[in-house]
Amino acid sequence: xxxxxxxxxxxxxxxxxxxxxxxxxxxxxxxxxxxxxxxxxxxxxxxxxxxxxxxxxxxxxxxxxxxxxxxxxxxxxxxxxxxxxxxxxxxxxxxxxxxxxxxxxxxxxxxxxxxxxxxxxxxxxxxxxxxxxxxxxxxxxxxxxxxxxxxxxxxxxxxxxxxxxxxxxxxxxxxxxxxxxxxxxxxxxxxxxxxxxxxxxxxxxxxxxxxxxxxxxxxxxxxxxxxxxxxxxxxxxxxxxxxxxxxxxxxxxxxxxxxxxxxxxxxxxxxxxxxxxxxxxx
Amino acid sequence: xxxxxxxxxxxxxxxxxxxxxxxxxxxxxxxxxxxxxxxxxxxxxxxxxxxxxxxxxxxxxxxxxxxxxxxxxxxxxxxxxxxxxxxxxxxxxxxxxxxxxxxxxxxxxxxxxxxxxxxxxxxxxxxxxxxxxxxxxxxxxxxxxxxxxxxxxxxxxxxxxxxxxxxxxxxxxxxxxxxxxxxxxxxxxxxxxxxxxxxxxxxxxxxxxxxxxxxxxxxxxxxxxxxxxxxxxxxxxxxxxxxxxxxxxxxxxxxxxxxxxxxxxxxxxxxxxxxxxxxxxxxxxxxxxx
Numbered sequence: 005x006x007x008x009x010x011x012x013x014x015x016x017x018x019x020x021x022x023x024x025x026x027x028x029x030x031x032x033x034x035x036x037x038x039x040x041x042x043x044x045x046x047x048x049x050x051x052x053x054x055x056x057x058x059x060x061x062x063x064x065x066x067x068x069x070x071x072x073x074x075x076x077x078x079x080x081x082x083x084x085x086x087x088x089x090x091x092x093x094x095x096x097x098x099x100x101x102x103x104x105x106x107x108x109x110x111x112x113x114x115x116x117x118x119x120x121x122x123x124x125x126x127x128x129x130x131x132x133x134x135x136x137x138x139x140x141x142x143x144x145x146x147x148x149x150x151x152x153x154x155x156x157x158x159x160x161x162x163x164x165x166x167x168x169x170x171x172x173x174x175x176x177x178x179x180x181x182x183x184x185x186x187x188x189x190x191x192x193x194x195x196x197x198x199x200x201x202x203x204x205x206x207x208x209x210x211x212x213x214x215x216x217x218x219x220x221x222x223x224x225x226x227x228x229x230x231x232x233x234x235x236x237x238x239x240x241x242x243x244x245x246x247x248x249x250x251x252x253x254x255x256x257x258x259x260x261x262x263x264x265x266x267x268x269x270x271x272x273x274x275x276x277x278x279x280x281x282x283x284x285x286x
Numbered sequence: 287x288x289x290x291x292x293x294x295x296x297x298x299x300x301x302x303x304x305x306x307x308x309x310x311x312x313x314x315x316x317x318x319x320x321x322x323x324x325x326x327x328x329x330x331x332x333x334x335x336x337x338x339x340x341x342x343x344x345x346x347x348x349x350x351x352x353x354x355x356x357x358x359x360x361x362x363x364x365x366x367x368x369x370x371x372x373x374x375x376x377x378x379x380x381x382x383x384x385x386x387x388x389x390x391x392x393x394x395x396x397x398x399x400x401x402x403x404x405x406x407x408x409x410x411x412x413x414x415x416x417x418x419x420x421x422x423x424x425x426x427x428x429x430x431x432x433x434x435x436x437x438x439x440x441x442x443x444x445x446x447x448x449x450x451x452x453x454x455x456x457x458x459x460x461x462x463x464x465x466x467x468x469x470x471x472x473x474x475x476x477x478x479x480x481x482x483x484x485x486x487x488x489x490x491x492x493x494x495x496x497x498x499x500x501x502x503x504x505x506x507x508x509x510x511x512x513x514x515x516x517x518x519x520x521x522x523x524x525x526x527x528x529x530x531x532x533x534x535x536x537x538x539x540x541x542x543x544x545x546x547x548x549x550x551x552x553x554x555x556x557x558x559x560x561x562x563x564x565x566x567x568x569x570x571x572x573x574x575x576x
Contacts, residue, residue: 033394086299113558115497117526126316206398
């Protein structure tokens with residue numbers, strides 16, 4: 005076989021791999037969109053689910069998901085920003101930096117079902133909170149902290165040293181420098197990370213299914229320590245009764261809503277990264 | 287006043303850092319304490335073939351086998367496909383379109399796994415059942431195929447980064463020697479990108495091992511190693527699907543619960559080790575040609 009044939013063969017293999025991947029991935033998207041679009045209408049979005057989700061809509065499931073991720077956002081953002089500030093402004097020792105990186109990458113790599121078990125043991129049983137949406141928010145917050153920390157740290161550490169030195173030269177103390185210089189410049193990284201994290205959190209099923217959600221029949225939670233219903237666990241219930249066509253149809257509708265929410269968060273993260281560029285990088 | 291605020295601020299930063307550092311240790315500690323009963327009471331009997339809680343038999347080998355086989359097969363499918371596609375997007379496709387392809391892939395990489403599970407239940411398990419004339423299409427093979435599709439976008443985008451980061455001068459020199467495109471890629475680009483590609487594959491391996499929802503819906507959930515051992519068209523069980531199905535049913539602080547947590551801990555240790563090794567590969571890859 006001469007070299008020209010080999011070259012063509014290699015290119016052909018690459019082309020066919022790419023075409024196969026495109027086919028598979030566009031099959032996935034079109035299945036969700038086509039099947040989901042048949043189900044979604046205002047009535048489906050605004051009515052309560054009946055008969056274990058097989059009939060009716062997904063209104064309370066959407067409310068539940070919104071509650072879960074907004075709780076997660078409020079808990080994770082301050083902790084993650086503090087951690088990123090500490091990494092970029094206080095820790096100078098390379099060993100400590102390395103250790104903290106290991107902790108953060110490790111936390112990022114933990115399988116989601118492990119978070120669920122941890123929440124079940126530590127919160128639901130040990131702290132005796134019972135199955136509650138607030139615990140679900142805490143667990144989701146823990147899951148997305150690494151994303152926010154890494155993203156904010158990246159934007160904070162890319163602020164030129166000159167900015168900090170000029171601020172110190174004006175007689176500001178460290179905290180003033182942080183609030184007046186570092187935070188305004190670094191906040192876009194934090195918000196980007198937050199949206200990326202929320203995009204991941206909204207679809208997570210395994211961490212919340214033991215600790216935060218009841219499968220059906222729950223409406224609005226009356227306090228912090230009551231269960232909700234959420235979109236991903238709702239899809240799980242419906243997928244388990246996949247022989248029932250009506251249930252399957254509702255599952256496609258819920259999936260399309262979930263994936264749209266996911267796309268909205270991901271695209272806003274992209275948009276914020278592009279538009280809110282800090283002064284130092286314009 | 288300003289000094290006071292400064293102190294409060296410093297306190298806030300230190301406390302939040304401590305919280306995010308301690309969480310991972312807390313998770314490890316809690317899992318270890320909860321699985322202590324099983325380790326103490328079961329010992330080596332945990333590594334046997336029968337899982338039967340009413341008889342106090344907690345052998346986790348079927349689940350370990352399931353996790354291993356599902357992950358290995360999904361990588362065997364996804365890695366070659368992913369690497370060839372990554373070569374296409376970074377070397378053959380016009381650079382103008384690369385940014386669109388990449389954003390599309392990164393979007394796909396984050397699609398919630400429950401949605402893959404739904405697609406698996408509604409299509410893949412039906413197809414596998416009809417194709418091989420099985421009673422139920424929920425088999426180890428179905429789970430592996432579904433998982434390979436799930437990790438495909440991750441592998442493509444990480445490998446594409448790895449190949450794209452190889453400096454242009456290596457390609458130019460190789461081309462200048464009169465090499466064909468495939469020779470340029472095989473002899474100079476891939477060897478330089480190798481460490482990053484290994485890191486990418488290890489990250490994908492960790493993700494595949496820890497994947498729960500999609501696998502749980504299509505694997506069939508039978509706690510047995512199929513007979514014969516290489517029969518992939520039989521239902522099986524992975525660690526994650528076992529945990530997802532059964533942990534809510536086992537009574538807290540029973541030995542059953544403890545054995546489940548022990549499985550979770552094994553999974554966590556494997557995945558953490560993979561994550562750290564992958565980080566080493568990804569970093570050393572950057573140093574190679576800086």
